[in-house]
Amino acid sequence: MSSRLFAISFDAHQPERLAHFWSGVLGLETTDDSYGGVALPSGNDADYRLGFRPSPTQKTGQNRLHFDLTSSSLEDQREIVARALDLGAQHVDVGQGPDASHVVLADPEGNEFCVIEPGNNFLAGCGLIGALACDGSQAVGYFWSKALGWPLVWDQDEETAIQSPNGGTKITWGGPPLMPDPGKDLHFDLAPDDDQQAEVDRLLSLGAKRLDSPDSGDGTVLLTDPDGNKFRVLTRR
Secondary structure: OOEEEEEEEEEEOOHHHHHHHHHHHHOOOOEEOOOOOEEEEOOOOOOOEEEEEEOOOOOOOOOOEEEEEOOOOHHHHHHHHHHHHHOOOEEOOOOOOOOOOOEEEEOOOOOEEEEOOOOOHHHOOOOOEEEEEEOOOHHHHHHHHHHHOOOEEEEEOOEEEEEOOOOOOEEEEOOOOOOOOOOOOEEEEEEEOOOHHHHHHHHHHHOOEEOOOOOOOOOOEEEEOOOOOEEEEOOOO
């Protein structure tokens, strides 16, 4: 038994507006999903969605999770940055320094993301959304590898990375120290392959913790991973 990564979802004050931004950056069409939000396909072999879910939570710090977008050339990198800026992104300083070859931006709701320089071998073949880069421990990388059934493709010096057996976006964790919870962030939405409760029990046995009562209103179950990051186990549709 395992879960499928159904979506990587943004907390959003204006879900439709934020979905429009990412649709323009990624060149993907928005769609309604079956769980009451707005979504985009990932456009790669990992076969998840980008979800945009309404949330009143205020962002209080740098996100623990952010996307790394790849580029095929310096011109392509400049074009991705220019397209994002035209759609409402801003340059942000997260300590990258003036000589950094990647470009750090934030979307219209302040979610940081990077546009990576061409020639990055680690992200080669992953698609435009090359990685979801996470602040987190080695233990949480192991947890998500078991939770999703995605093998480890990097495990060194407390840094870990996993990738779907089908390829596509890598999910990486940079090791300690762990940044404070920013309040407003990105989260995983999991779709169980079979019985929801049995899958929740499996995730709890792997180190997750329940955050809500069994009845969360829409049938989903809210949990946290070993680093305290919230994620949802959806009902079967």
